[in-house]
Amino acid sequence: MPHADGLRVNMIADCDACAVVRVSGALDHAGEQFFRTTMGGHVDAGYRYVVLDCSALVYCNSRGLNCLLGLHWLLSRRRGRLLLACVGRRVLWMLEHTGSKEVLAVFPTVTRALASLPVAHRPTWPPPHPVSAGPGA
Numbered sequence: 001m002p003h004a005d006g007l008r009v010n011m012i013a014d015c016d017a018c019a020v021v022r023v024s025g026a027l028d029h030a031g032e033q034f035f036r037t038t039m040g041g042h043v044d045a046g047y048r049y050v051v052l053d054c055s056a057l058v059y060c061n062s063r064g065l066n067c068l069l070g071l072h073w074l075l076s077r078r079r080g081r082l083l084l085a086c087v088g089r090r091v092l093w094m095l096e097h098t099g100s101k102e103v104l105a106v107f108p109t110v111t112r113a114l115a116s117l118p119v120a121h122r123p124t125w126p127p128p129h130p131v132s133a134g135p136g137a
Contacts, residue, residue: 007031009038015123018049020110024056027064035067048080049121051113055086065100072104081105083113
């Protein structure tokens with residue numbers, strides 16, 4: 001499981017142009033470079049659509065928000081999209097109070113996020129193999 005101090009980033013489903021990635025732990029200064037490098041690698045691999053499953057993201061500060069906005073910008077330049085799914089109350093509050101919810105697409109579930117994508121670019125969901133629940137799983 002790829003991780004940095006306090007942050008885990010795990011691919012849980014993918015297809016030719018889309019990756020569903022679970023982010024667990026804290027997205028802050030300690031995990032910023034790891035997140036950027038890992039997600040940049042996914043974009044470099046050809047994924048134009050990224051669904052971030054934030055169900056296990058317990059903390060996100062301004063550095064983490066900058067990571068999300070940077071990933072959104074990168075995917076937009078490649079004619080793709082960043083979709084946030086299962087965003088918790090604290091992170092949602094931050095998105096709303098910074099105006100970022102107007103820029104970032106937020107969905108209540110991964111299923112709903114995937115439904116907003118072209119059918120040809122949706123990975124099999126739910127994944128056919130067991131998915132780790134996050135830290136400590």
